[in-house]
Structure formats: C-alpha cells, structure tokens
Amino acid sequence: MRISEQAKQDNRIRILEKAVDIFTTKGFDATTTRDIALAAGLATGTLFNYFPSKETLAMTMVTEAFRQGREDFQRRRTGDEDLAEELFLFIASGLRRLRPLRTFLGPVLERSLSPFPRKSVCQEGEAARQGHLNAVQGIIAGHGFAEAPDYVAMTMYWSLYLGILAFWANDTSPNQEETQALIDYATRMFVQIISGGGPGKGGADAE
Amino acid sequence: MRISEQAKQDNRIRILEKAVDIFTTKGFDATTTRDIALAAGLATGTLFNYFPSKETLAMTMVTEAFRQGREDFQRRRTGDEDLAEELFLFIASGLRRLRPLRTFLGPVLERSLSPFPRKSVCQEGEAARQGHLNAVQGIIAGHGFAEAPDYVAMTMYWSLYLGILAFWANDTSPNQEETQALIDYATRMFVQIISGGGPGKGGADAE
DNA sequence: GATAATATATGAGCGTGCTCATTTATTTGT
DNA sequence: ACAAATAAATGAGCACGCTCATATATTATC
Numbered sequence: 004m005r006i007s008e009q010a011k012q013d014n015r016i017r018i019l020e021k022a023v024d025i026f027t028t029k030g031f032d033a034t035t036t037r038d039i040a041l042a043a044g045l046a047t048g049t050l051f052n053y054f055p056s057k058e059t060l061a062m063t064m065v066t067e068a069f070r071q072g073r074e075d076f077q078r079r080r081t082g083d084e085d086l087a088e089e090l091f092l093f094i095a096s097g098l099r100r101l102r103p104l105r106t107f108l109g110p111v112l113e114r115s116l117s118p119f120p121r122k123s124v125c126q127e128g129e130a131a132r133q134g135h136l137n138a139v140q141g142i143i144a145g146h147g148f149a150e151a152p153d154y155v156a157m158t159m160y161w162s163l164y165l166g167i168l169a170f171w172a173n174d175t176s177p178n179q180e181e182t183q184a185l186i187d188y189a190t191r192m193f194v195q196i197i198s199g200g201g202p203g204k205g206g207a208d209a210e
Numbered sequence: 211m212r213i214s215e216q217a218k219q220d221n222r223i224r225i226l227e228k229a230v231d232i233f234t235t236k237g238f239d240a241t242t243t244r245d246i247a248l249a250a251g252l253a254t255g256t257l258f259n260y261f262p263s264k265e266t267l268a269m270t271m272v273t274e275a276f277r278q279g280r281e282d283f284q285r286r287r288t289g290d291e292d293l294a295e296e297l298f299l300f301i302a303s304g305l306r307r308l309r310p311l312r313t314f315l316g317p318v319l320e321r322s323l324s325p326f327p328r329k330s331v332c333q334e335g336e337a338a339r340q341g342h343l344n345a346v347q348g349i350i351a352g353h354g355f356a357e358a359p360d361y362v363a364m365t366m367y368w369s370l371y372l373g374i375l376a377f378w379a380n381d382t383s384p385n386q387e388e389t390q391a392l393i394d395y396a397t398r399m400f401v402q403i404i405s406g407g408g409p410g411k412g413g414a415d416a417e
Numbered sequence: 418g419a420t421a422a423t424a425t426a427t428g429a430g431c432g433t434g435c436t437c438a439t440t441t442a443t444t445t446g447t
Numbered sequence: 448a449c450a451a452a453t454a455a456a457t458g459a460g461c462a463c464g465c466t467c468a469t470a471t472a473t474t475a476t477c
C-alpha cells in the first residue's frame with residue numbers, strides 16, 4: 004500500500020494534533036495509543052509506523068518547542084546581558100514555547116530527560132538534552148570564560164534545570180512568577196559557581 | 211484461609227529477598243511481578259496482598275536503607291563537623307546503605323523521588339523525600355541558622371540531591387570517588403547559598 | 418466434631434504499550 | 448492491460464502490572 008508523500012505528512016501532522024488535544028484533556032498517562040490512532044483515523048499499529056513509542060511522540064512536540072525557544076532567544080537577546088541574564092532568557096524562552104503543553108508534560112519530561120540510567124533510551128530526549136547543554140556551553144563561552152565548565156558543573160546545571168522544569172510543571176500561578184523567581188535564583192547561583200566563586204577545597208562559611 | 215502472623219512475616223521477607231536477587235540479576239524493569247511471586251512460592255495476586263505495587267516493593271528496600279543510613283549518620287558524627295561536612299556525611303551514609311541495591315535502583319528512584327507531578331503517588335517515595343528533607347532541615351537548624359531555608363532553597367537542594375543519586379547510580383568507579391567529589395561540591399555550594407552567600411537581587415558577577 | 422465466620426491464596430482476566438504476519442493499495446515493468 | 452514488486456495499513460496477539468471473584472484453609476461457636 005503505497006501512499007503519497009503528502010498523505011504521509013498529513014498523517015504525521017494529524018497524529019500530533021490529535022495527540023496534543025487528548026493529552027491536554029486526559030493527561031499523558033491516561034491517554035492510550037489506541038485513543039490517538041482512532042482520533043487520527045488510523046489503526047493502532049499504524050501509529051507506530053510514524054512514531055516508535057508514545058514517549059517519542061510526545062517528545063517530538065517538546066523538541067519542536069525547544070527549537071522555537073532557541074530561535075526566540077536568538078531574536079530577543081540584545082548582547083548586553085550579563086551571563087546570568089542570558090541564561091535566564093534562554094531558559095525562559097524554552098518554557099514559553101513549552102507552555103501550551105505544560106499540563107501534561109510532567110511525566111514526559113521526567114522520563115525522557117532524567118539523568119538516571121536507562122536501558123531503552125528515547126532518542127529525542129537524548130538529543131534535547133545535548134542540544135540544551137551545548138547551547139548553554141555556547142552562551143558561557145560567549146562571555147569570555149577561558150575553559151568550559153567541567154563535567155561536575157554541567158551535571159549540577161542539568162539537575163537544577165530539571166528542578167526548574169518540575170517546578171514549572173506544577174506552577175499554576177498566572178504567569179508562573181514563582182518559576183521565574185526560581186530560574187533567577189538558580190542561574191545566578193550557577194554563574195557564581197562557574198565564576199570561581201564556588202567553593203574551593205577550603206571551608207564553607209556556615210552561619 | 212487464615213495464616214499465622216509468623217507465616218505472614220515469612221512471606222513478606224521471602225518476597226523482599228527473592229525480589230532483590232532477581233532485580234540484581236535482571237534489572238528492575240526486566241523483572242516481572244510473576245517472576246518474584248513464583249520465586250517466593252506464591253501466586254501472582256498474592257504478592258499484591260503484601261505490596262500494593264512493584265514500585266512500592268522496591269521502595270520498601272530503599273526506605274529501610276535510608277533508615278539505617280540515618281542511624282549510621284547519628285553514630286558517625288562527632289559534633290565537630292561544619293555544616294557542609296555534616297551534610298556530606300549524611301548523604302554519604304545513605305548511599306552506603308543503598309550500595310547493595312545500586313545496580314537496579316535507577317528506575318526506582320527516578321520514578322519515586324522525582325519532583326515532577328504524579329497522579330498516582332507512591333507513598334513510600336513521598337515519605338522518603340519528607341524524611342530526608344526534614345533531616346536536612348534539622349542538621350541546618352543545629353548549626354544555628356535563625357530561620358530555615360525557604361521553599362526555593364529546599365527545592366534546589368532536592369534537585370541537587372537527585373542529581374547526586376543519578377550520578378551515583380551510574381558511577382562504577384571502585385569506591386565511587388567521583389560521586390564523593392560531586393557530593394562535596396554540591397553540599398559546599400548549597401551551604402554557601404543558604405549562608406546568604408547566595409545571589410541577592412543584585413548582579414551575578416559574571417566574568 | 419460439625420458448622421459458621423473469616424482471612425488469605427489463587428489465577429483468570431483487564432487494559433496497557435507495542436509487535437508482526439498478513440492484507441491492501443499503489444507503482445513499476447512488460 | 449496485466450503482472451510483479453513494493454510500501455504502508457491493519458488488527459490479532461504478546462507480556463506487562465495489577466484487580467477481583469472465587470476457592471481454601473484456619474479459627475470461633477455451639
């Protein structure tokens with residue numbers, strides 16, 4: 004059964020559109036792949052010709068949002084921001100594009116972006132993490148740091164970023180002001196660390 | 211079918227013992243509840259009389275390890291440690307007890323301790339998080355801080371702690387030295403933040 | 418000791434996400 | 448036109464975690 008390239012694209016897009024509708028209505032876990040296929044006018048198995056897993060289907064939306072977020076960031080930055088401001092802008096730009104998906108993204112991001120070891124890795128998630136981290140390294144490099152932050156620092160960055168995503172997924176305040184406060188705090192903190200303001204071998208000055 | 215309290219305890223313990231064996235051999239996800247029940251000499255359904263879910267079964271082991279870790283911590287601390295050292299000791303004590311479970315804990319911790327919103331919360335996980343955070347607040351209070359760290363600070367603490375757990379689950383170096391380095395870094399950093407060394411409204415001194 | 422009451426064990430069965438042998442529509446070859 | 452080749456659609460079916468009506472073994476009552 005051959006099909007035109009156009010029809011294939013149509014199917015793909017219809018799946019994505021219907022999926023976002025049902026995810027939004029019933030949540031990610033409560034939505035079955037049968038639901039989505041039915042709504043798109045396809046058999047269950049056909050859906051998996053287009054997306055290898057339910058997780059990948061959802062992450063496709065996330066990846067696209069991230070891409071748009073990066074574009075927005077490039078458009079919005081003036082070049083006058085300091086490093087913390089630029090990181091804030093970068094993260095906020097991503098969340099802005101993710102916003103329409105917010106109500107159901109929790110389980111998706113948790114599974115796909117988690118740093119915990121996984122046997123079956125979701126390719127989209129891997130790519131999203133690498134893309135994000137590379138962009139961050141680029142931003143840092145643009146501020147004249149001699150050497151890129153080490154592995155430990157980037158590990159902590161990703162932990163903080165995931166914390167922000169989790170908080171954001173829960174934040175129901177009108178403009179997610181609390182999330183903004185958290186981003187502000189975390190980015191400033193991270194900058195301080197990689198600026199060498201972080202703790203040396205010496206003591207932490209408690210109290 | 212009544213059963214003696216002894217027989218019930220025996221069943222429970224046999225389930226836990228067999229489960230840890232099979233989890234270790236095949237991993238958490240690849241182990242089926244049917245496997246465990248069979249190994250324990252019970253029917254599939256019977257297992258769920260003892261543990262409401264596979265996740266809870268695994269988290270029961272984690273909770274017990276955490277409890278022992280807290281005991282170890284109380285025994286090992288001298289009272290002379292500064293805050294960062296004490297937090298390091300607390301976290302390391304927990305990981306030490308978790309060590310025998312390390313090879314299969316990734317997926318368990320990821321799902322149960324994640325800060326992402328969940329519809330079906332695992333009670334054990336909730337309790338473990340609260341227990342850990344309360345202990346941390348207690349340690350901080352013991353170092354003469356006027357007021358407990360705010361919500362944002364504790365959110366970041368939990369993010370960093372999850373990052374440590376994820377790193378640890380991957381760390382195959384003999385004594386997990388890299389994890390130790392990460393804990394050292396993260397605890398010092400956290401102390402700096404709650405010590406007011408964290409960023410104020412003002413600028414982060416980038417570059 | 419027989420009967421009733423009760424607590425636990427049991428495994429068929431449900432709804433998942435996903436697979437795969439088969440069917441069906443389209444294109445290519447003659 | 449017809450046949451052969453091919454790519455996508457299909458839905459029965461699998462293994463999973465988990466549920467629940469039923470069977471069964473123990474205890475209480477007389």
